[in-house]
Amino acid sequence: MFDELSAKLNATLQKLTGRGVLTEDAVKEGLREIRRILLEADVSFDLTRDFLERVQAKAIGVEALKAVRPGHQIVKIVYDELVAMLGEKQAPIAHATVPPTVILLVGLQGSGKTTTAGKLARRLKTEQKAPFLVAADVYRPAAIDQLTTLGKQVEVAVHADTASKDVVKIVRDGIAAAGKARARTVLVDTAGRLQIDDEMMGELKRLKAAVNPHEILLVADGMTGQDAVRIAKGFHDALGITGVVLTKMDGDARGGAALSIYGVTHAPIKYIGVGERLDALEAFHPDRLAGRILQQGDILSLVEKAQGAVDEQEAERLARKVTSKKGMDLEDFLGAMRQMQKMGPLKNVLGMLPGMNPAMLQAAKIDDKKLKHVEAIVLSMTRKERSNPDLLNGQRRLRIAKGSGRTVQEVNTLLNQFKQMQKVMKSVGKTGGTGLKLPFGRGPFPG
Template sequence: MFDQLSDKLEGVFSGLRQRGVLTEPMIREGLREIRRVLLEADVNFQVTRDFMKRVEEKALGERVLKAVSPGQQLVKIVHEELTSMLGERRSPLALAPIPPTVIMMVGLQGSGKTTTAGKIARKMKREMRQTRMVACDVYRPAAVEQLQTLGEQVGVPVYAEPGSQDVVGIARRALELAQSERDRVVIFDTAGRLQIDEQLMDELKRLKEVLKPAEILFVADGMIGQESVNVAKGFDDALDITGVVLTKMDGDARGGAALSIYGVTGKPIKFLGVGEKLDGLEEFHPERMAGRILQQGDVLSLVEKAQRSFDQEEAAKLERKVMGAGRFDLDDFLMALRQFQNLGPLENLLKMLPGVNSKMLKNVKVDPQRMKHIEAIITSMTKQERKRPEMLTGSRRVRISRGCGRPVSEINRLLEQFKEMQKFMKQMKGLQGMMPRGGGMPKLPFGGMR
């Protein structure tokens, strides 16, 4: 989402970094460019003005003008103020001291409330909190069925009264059930509209009065820019929301809503929705997001993502084999690729590394079918062949090709890449760190990359 904004800001900063000394006119010119970039990204005008005022006050200070690297100092100031604009620090979900914790999902129709409810339910269950979802959207066709389907997928019960339109009654009875069942978290999926109206707000106010929620999360579509900021303010004025979830953040919108919503409402962004899959929910860290926007990377989030996605037992077994006396074979190779695939698209992972920008990724083309092809090739081998790939003669490769439906040339390429990986693993043995001695990372076997 922030690719365009990030690239334009980097263009401004790269010009400033090339200058050994920054004069006041140079800084003012750079700040004007930053202001233009933010407004083009659809950041709220008042938020932009306040942001630029703070940056200018710091940037024109004597300490900066006499700094050894004034361009880098300006980047540091912008990073600090971007962090402040985004909320300063992470704001986790508020959990009630006496269960259950009640969470109300509110927002316009189509913003992704129901899917987000399922994502949060999945997160709560993974944190070992007994969770229930409640279908309070009784107006949108198939809304109840959608929530029930999501509940089945994440293994969380859903309370619903199909056919009933007594929303407050449904909520009250669901809460009573949750209390009797000793649920820890109850998530209420409420109705939305195409736009804010009095009837919708009245219903939500009555629900709030009955439920006394610990969290009222406004779900905003990150693709609609400034309009979502205005809608957030409307919901906040009526309900005093406690936090925001920005959805569709994997799209190509300009990103102004994410940069504006905290400044306009004063309410923290708690989560980002990235994709339709139920694992596509990220905790929002203002400082890390500022780092991403300024192309400083987000290694901490990448590490956390790996910890969540990897099968720890399998990863530990692979590590023991690689770092010990074991032989790294094609079964291990396939397991490592499957673990890596759980992290998501390669392009998204590379963006979290410092200094990687969208221009660098233009030539990175990953064939989504490549992983399936690799699995088909390796599983078409005998167990002995997977243990000892050097025994794969020409005739054996032809047999494997027939078995998996892939050309022999593709099998040859995979085996070459496997040899590179074996060399890399040998280099890792005996090293204290994670970087191979004198070599770089081997080429990843996803094909279609150049």
């Protein structure tokens, strides 16, 4: 997420932190570089100018703190201003005191609105908010079918009326159905257009007046930079949006949308989409994202992901076995790998660690497809072979390679790295040290 912005910004800040004495000229030179970086990231000119003016005003008196190097104080100032630029604090859904809470999802076609409705329904269900979906896009072919399919996948009821084109009636009927079903949250998937037009806005205004929603969330493509900001301003001026969901943030987003939307609309970013899976929707925390951009890590989000994905009892069992005399076998390894996969793409997970920068992630050659290759190799073994890899002679390895569709060399590489990992993990258990070399980490890897 924001790899290019993060790399360039941190390279500039490192030049400042490396100086023992920070002159006014050095600060001005650094701020000029930051200005160029933000503009290249598609942050609006006005917001970039205001951001740098605030940083410069605070940076004037950095010599006051003798215990902290001036360069590090500049980094703290930049961090604080990034947090302010991103919205200052998390803005959760404003749930009604008397349910159901009605949430309109609005946006242009192709922004991922319907998929976001399914993701948000899944998230609200895990939060015990009893969601209910309403299909109000009567124009796009297959929109109703798509939402119905997503509803089945996340096990959330969907109200749809294929015979009617009256959006207000459909939504009113949907809210009534949600009430009967004792739903606490109603997510309305509205129609989009290829661009903002009077007809679309007129329909949304009528819908807003008719149902008086508690939230109007704009779903915007995070890859579009200043286009997303322009779209957000258009919707905000017409409807008064209460929040934003930025999609496709796992791609090569430059950062302009996330860094500009709040400053332009003062509507907080509430969620970000970080993948195609239905669990790939994260609550947006300005302070945590600022930490990621400055490569300070996001341990809190990492812990939350782990708590949601990892079976605690299984993890405790595995921890005991890892440090036992026999150690971890390939059956245990397969289970641990599957739990890790539940946390999402490995690159995203490792990117939350402090000090992890884009160059390090690229050098590690992380490829989630290779985890599938490893899984195929392990599943091609018998239970006895997984329990005791020493049984794997040349003939058995050839059979496993053919069964998994991989090469014998890949099978050998995996087994060698697994043995190395076993030894390291045993020593970690005895000494409390760190430094595991996992089979999906740096260096040669099957695939």
